[in-house]
Amino acid sequence: MVRPVGKHDSRNSMKMKRRKSQVKKKARLKRHKAERKAAAAPGAKKAPAKRAQKAATPPPAAPSAPASSPAAPGEAPAEG
Numbered sequence: 001m002v003r004p005v006g007k008h009d010s011r012n013s014m015k016m017k018r019r020k021s022q023v024k025k026k027a028r029l030k031r032h033k034a035e036r037k038a039a040a041a042p043g044a045k046k047a048p049a050k051r052a053q054k055a056a057t058p059p060p061a062a063p064s065a066p067a068s069s070p071a072a073p074g075e076a077p078a079e080g
Helices: 013-042 046-056
Strands: none
Touching: none
16 A cells, blocks of 8 residues: 555645644634624614514503502602
């Protein structure tokens, strides 16, 4: 049996591991950069979909707090 030599040697050398990992890292950074740019854009594609979904659902009922509940700190008590 003849051992593959040179470019036919498919064993994972340290050099090739470094090259492959660098390519993966650059692709990952490029993808994250694109995602950040898309999220920061004023006309982001995901935001209108959320707005449309909210518009389709009926608005929630007005919150009605019971009169016997204590007032939150910093608020004046509701007495007439």
